[in-house]
Each structure stands twice: as structure tokens, then as C-alpha cells.
Amino acid sequence: MPSVGxxxxxxxxxxxxxxxxxxxxxxxxxxxxxxxxxxxxxxGVRRFLILEAPPQVTAAxxxxxxxxxxxxxxxxxxxxxxxxxxxxxxxxxxxQAEGIPPAPGLKAVTQLHYQVSQLExxxxxxxxxxxxxxxxxxxxHKGLTALSVTELDQLQTDWWNEAGxxxxxxxxxxxxxxxxxxxxxxxAQPGYRPQGRYPWGFARTVSGARTYTxxxxxxxxxxxxxxxxxxxxxxSPERQYLSRDWWFLPLGLQRQWxxxxxxxxxxxTVVPDVPALEEASVPALTPRQLTKYLKYYVLAQAFNRQxxxxxGTLAQHWQQRWQRGVRxxxxxxxxxxxxxxxxxxxxxxxxxxxxxGRLPGAYPxxxx
Amino acid sequence: MATxxxxxxxxxxxxxxxxxxxxxxxxxxxxxxxxxxxxLLTEEVRAHRATVYVPKRDGTxxxxxxxxxxxxxxxVRIWDAEQQRRLTPITMRLLDRQEARWMTQHSSWPLCWxxxxxxxxxxxxxTAQGGGVFRVDLLLWPEPLAEDDDEPDLPDPDQEALVEYxxxxxxxxxxxxxxxxxxxxxxxxGWKDAQARADIRRLQSRVWQRERSGDRAIRR
Numbered sequence: 001m002p003s004v005g006x007x008x009x010x011x012x013x014x015x016x017x018x019x020x021x022x023x024x025x026x027x028x029x030x031x032x033x034x035x036x037x038x039x040x041x042x043x044g045v046r047r048f049l050i051l052e053a054p055p056q057v058t059a060a061x062x063x064x065x066x067x068x069x070x071x072x073x074x075x076x077x078x079x080x081x082x083x084x085x086x087x088x089x090x091x092x093x094x095x096q097a098e099g100i101p102p103a104p105g106l107k108a109v110t111q112l113h114y115q116v117s118q119l120e121x122x123x124x125x126x127x128x129x130x131x132x133x134x135x136x137x138x139x140x141h142k143g144l145t146a147l148s149v150t151e152l153d154q155l156q157t158d159w160w161n162e163a164g165x166x167x168x169x170x171x172x173x174x175x176x177x178x179x180x181x182x183x184x185x186x187x188a189q190p191g192y193r194p195q196g197r198y199p200w201g202f203a204r205t206v207s208g209a210r211t212y213t214x215x216x217x218x219x220x221x222x223x224x225x226x227x228x229x230x231x232x233x234x235x236s237p238e239r240q241y242l243s244r245d246w247w248f249l250p251l252g253l254q255r256q257w258x259x260x261x262x263x264x265x266x267x268x269t270v271v272p273d274v275p276a277l278e279e280a281s282v283p284a285l286t287p288r289q290l291t292k293y294l295k296y297y298v299l300a301q302a303f304n305r306q307x308x309x310x311x312g313t314l315a316q317h318w319q320q321r322w323q324r325g326v327r328x329x330x331x332x333x334x335x336x337x338x339x340x341x342x343x344x345x346x347x348x349x350x351x352x353x354x355x356x357g358r359l360p361g362a363y364p365x366x367x368x
Numbered sequence: 369m370a371t372x373x374x375x376x377x378x379x380x381x382x383x384x385x386x387x388x389x390x391x392x393x394x395x396x397x398x399x400x401x402x403x404x405x406x407x408l409l410t411e412e413v414r415a416h417r418a419t420v421y422v423p424k425r426d427g428t429x430x431x432x433x434x435x436x437x438x439x440x441x442x443x444v445r446i447w448d449a450e451q452q453r454r455l456t457p458i459t460m461r462l463l464d465r466q467e468a469r470w471m472t473q474h475s476s477w478p479l480c481w482x483x484x485x486x487x488x489x490x491x492x493x494x495t496a497q498g499g500g501v502f503r504v505d506l507l508l509w510p511e512p513l514a515e516d517d518d519e520p521d522l523p524d525p526d527q528e529a530l531v532e533y534x535x536x537x538x539x540x541x542x543x544x545x546x547x548x549x550x551x552x553x554x555x556x557x558g559w560k561d562a563q564a565r566a567d568i569r570r571l572q573s574r575v576w577q578r579e580r581s582g583d584r585a586i587r588r
Contacts, residue, residue: 016541
């Protein structure tokens with residue numbers, strides 16, 4: 001499969017340039033842009049993502065004036081005062097800074113969901129960096145319908161504080177790559193948890209309410225022997241186990257195990273994540289046959305750059321060819337268009353009256 | 369039927385270069401252009417198809433086609449061999465509207481399939497009992513031509529389009545833009561002709577009916 005460097009060599013042959021007008025780094029930048037745009041515009045790559053609801057996170061709150069002595073993770077709920085005099089972590093601090101008698105504040109907790117029904121800020125679920133857009137969300141395998149904040153505000157309640165099984169999701173009031181659910185799940189239902197004195201490394205055994213049996217390969221191995229090596233595949237007659245980034249081979253160690261039972265399951269479109277493509281890289285998120293459109297993107301951008309080397313006609317031509325690739329990946333992703341039911345040819349549905357016969361103008365008038 | 373060698377020679381002739389010892393273009397460049405043309409034509413015409421058999425596994429809802437056919441573009445028809453039934457295409461949104469917890473349902477008789485992105489599809493209900501196969505008809509990209517005596521998997525009339533495209537790329541490199549765009553136009557016309565040829569096979573699936581125009585009463 002051609003690498004990024006091979007594709008850039010091809011584009012340089014068409015640019016008739018060996019880096020004088022268009023440095024290699026510039027072409028590589030265009031290639032990365034094209035890769036990102038191809039996936040973002042076509043929504044071609046999607047994956048399942050599981051978020052625990054409510055999440056169990058390592059929480060270490062601190063304010064800038066009192067940093068943690070051991071240098072751990074800091075998290076702040078920043079609230080701005082009216083005068084913009086600083087950032088605050090609790091509502092009473094805003095009131096205090098503005099000279100308003102503060103209302104009783106909340107006690108410190110380690111997990112936010114302990115405070116559901118008393119939250120001062122909206123409860124946000126954060127999405128990973130590679131996230132582009134949400135295609136669907138389910139909680140405990142039940143689909144959540146999307147609502148806007150405006151529609152939820154029509155309830156005229158502190159809806160972000162209400163606890164229960166989620167029914168709706170909303171982009172919320174937070175940043176991009178975050179969403180909220182309504183109502184909030186309050187009871188934690190963790191899927192898999194690492195156990196043991198030192199819960200790191202890789203899993204050796206799995207236990208729980210279900211029965212897990214080790215099968216060593218090659219087949220015929222002793223099932224009672226201690227499980228050595230790495231777990232490579234899980235198979236069950238009742239459920240399916242998937243790796244999150246399915247476009248990569250499941251190599252390496254499984255670091256996190258999640259279950260969609262009682263959790264949020266998100267069907268999301270993704271774009272390339274760090275690290276960025278280099279010359280020796282091979283784009284993994286697109287079919288091999290579509291990388292040619294990335295070359296067209298590079299040519300379109302190169303010819304469109306103002307200055308020496310600008311060629312408007314060629315820039316437009318390659319831009320049109322690149323857009324065709326985006327549409328193709330859109331169609332390939334939306335597979336159901338190709339499996340259509342044929343229908344009979346439509347008959348002549350229009351009703352037409354036969355034209356009335358017209359007599360010549362000089363014809364004598366008829367007397368009936 | 370033309371081979372890669374004959375197609376390459378024709379392209380070099382069109383570009384006024386020596387077919388036997390080219391000066392301005394390497395054989396590898398022309399071969400790459402021919403492969404690219406073959407891919408583009410296949411993407412537009414969508415006539416390159418194959419069938420794979422996907423074994424049904426118990427507890428499995430999601431199937432990966434790329435492990436079976438690396439050149440898979442997308443499935444167009446999924447047939448359950450045991451039921452002798454064609455699965456209905458559907459989307460996950462529609463399934464959400466029809467059933468609350470459709471993801472947890474299992475059955476020995478899947479009814480429909482839904483896309484999960486390129487190269488993957490899901491079936492609903494998920495397979496409860498393994499055994500048997502899905503017959504999946506796919507659209508494919510072509511394999512690159514590896515040897516000089518390889519022949520492109522296209523009808524003879526469509527192979528001319530490959531020459532037009534490779535010539536177009538060669539003219540672009542020479543910065544003969546108007547001539548190159550003219551060749552590209554011919555390539556586009558070629559794929560439209562090829563689509564028409566492929567559509568004839570689709571028309572054969574239609575159910576013809578009598579014309580209705582002879583049945584209506586004459587109205588004054």
C-alpha cells in the first residue's frame with residue numbers, strides 16, 4: 001500500500017517541482033488537512049464508544065492559590081463573577097467576591113454524581129479528541145432522543161439536576177465535544193473493574209456474574225492450566241466483544257474493559273487522532289483506494305496558493321475531483337442506498353383529453 | 369481483450385513517446401495511471417461485484433467484510449442461506465423507533481441489516497445460534513494489474529476509457545491543460561457509456577407492464 005511519501009512524490013511530479021515552490025513540509029500539511037477533511041465531511045468512519053454513567057473518575061480539586069503538594073490532576077469548575085474578577089469553583093465564592101451574603105454551599109465530594117439533584121453546574125460527559133459528531137446515543141441499549149437546551153428549559157425546572165434513567169440527550173451548555181443527558185443516572189453500574197493489590201498490567205482472569213472459560217490455542221490445550229500469555233479474543237454465545245478502534249489490529253494490551261449494559265453507548269463519527277501522518281505513514285481510516293483523492297486535495301491546495309505557481313483552472317479541476325471522493329465515501333458509508341427495491345415502470349399516469357377537431361376558418365357555419 | 373502492456377503502449381503513443389523505450393514517462397507511472405483509471409471507472413460504474421460467504425456466529429451482531437475481502441467497497445445484498453430470505457436494509461435510527469431495546473434481541477432468523485461504516489454491517493436481531501452463512505454480494509474495487517499480460521476486468525468497450533484517463537494525466541503533466549481536460553471529458557463519457565451497459569443488467573430485474581394509454585376512454 002502506498003505511503004504518504006509515495007503520494008507526495010506523485011504530486012511533486014505533477015507540480016513539476018522538487019520543493020522549490022512547494023516545500024515538502026507544505027505538501028505534507030495539505031495531505032494531513034485533506035485526510036481530516038475527507039473523514040469529517042463524509043462521516044465515513046464510525047465507532048462505538050462506551051461512557052460510564054455516572055462516571056467514576058479520579059477527582060482532585062484544587063484552586064490555583066492552593067496547588068496540590070504532590071502535583072496531581074487538578075479539576076476546576078470555573079464560574080466567572082459579574083465583574084470578571086477571577087474564576088471560582090463554587091457559587092458562594094462568586095457571591096462572596098460580589099459582596100452578596102453567600103448561600104450555604106455544597107460540601108466537597110470525590111464523585112460528582114453524589115451531588116445529583118444539587119448540582120451547581122451542568123453535568124457534562126466529555127468526548128475524546130477524535131470525536132467529530134454523534135450519530136446516536138443509547139443508555140442501557142435504549143435509544144435516547146436528541147433535544148435542545150431550549151426545549152428542556154421549557155420544563156421550567158433545574159432539569160440538569162434531576163435523577164433517573166436517561167431518556168434524552170442534548171449538546172448542552174458546555175463546550176464542543178461534550179453532551180448532557182436528561183435525567184441523570186445516579187446509581188453507578190460499573191461494567192468491569194480491575195481488581196487486586198496492584199490493579200495495573202494486563203488482565204489474567206475475568207470473574208463476575210457470568211462464567212468465563214479460558215481456551216488456549218492451539219485448540220486442545222489444558223483448560224485448567226494457569227492462563228499465561230495475553231488475552232487476544234473474547235467470544236460469547238450471548239454477546240459480542242469489540243475493540244473500540246476496529247480499524248487497527250487488536251494488538252498490545254487491553255487496558256480498559258467496558259460494558260454497554262447500564263451505560264451510555266455512543267455511536268460517533270471520528271477523525272484522525274494524534275499523532276499526525278508522517279511520510280512513512282499509511283492512512284488507516286480510509287480504504288486504500290480512496291487515498292488517491294488525498295493527492296487531488298494536495299494538488300488543489302498547491303495550485304490554489306497565491307503567488308508563483310498559482311493555476312486557477314487546475315486548482316478548480318482538482319478540487320472537483322477531490323469532492324467526488326468525499327461524495328463517494330459518503331455513499332459507501334451509507335450502504336442502504338445500494339440495496340433498493342425495484343419497482344415497475346410508472347405507467348402513463350397523466351390524463352390527457354384528445355384534442356378537439358378544428359374546422360377550417362372558411363368552413364360554412366353549421367346549423368344544428 | 370487488451371493487456372496491461374498493450375494499454376501502456378497505446379498511452380505512450382498518445383503521448384508521443386516511444387512505447388518500447390519511453391523517455392518522459394516511466395512504465396511504472398503509466399501502470400499506476402491505468403490502475404487509477406480502473407479504480408475510478410469501477411467507482412462510477414459499480415459493476416464490479418463479488419460474493420462472499422460470511423459464517424454466522426452465535427451472539428454476533430456485527431460483521432467485518434474486510435477480513436474476507438480486502439477490496440470490498442460496500443455490500444449490496446445480504447441473503448440468509450438458511451432462511452432463504454433477503455435481509456431488509458434498515459438504519460439504526462429506524463430500529464430505535466420500532467423497538468426500544470432492539471440491540472439486546474437475539475434470534476436464529478435475522479430479518480434486516482444496517483450499515484456500520486465502510487466494510488462493516490450489523491444484522492438484527494443478532495444471531496442467537498451459530499451455523500450457516502450469510503451470502504453477501506459486494507461491490508468491489510479491482511485488483512491492481514500486476515503483470516504485463518494481466519487484463520483489466522472490464523468489458524472491451526470500456527477499456528478505451530483507461531487509455532483516455534492515462535493520457536489525460538500525461539497531458540496534465542505537460543501542462544497541456546485544454547487537451548488534458550478534453551481527454552478527461554472523453555473519460556467521463558466513457559464511464560457514462562459503461563454505466564449504461566451496467567444498467568441494462570438492472571433493467572432486466574424490472575417487472576414490465578402494459579402501457580395504459582390504450583385503455584382510457586376517449587373524452588370529447
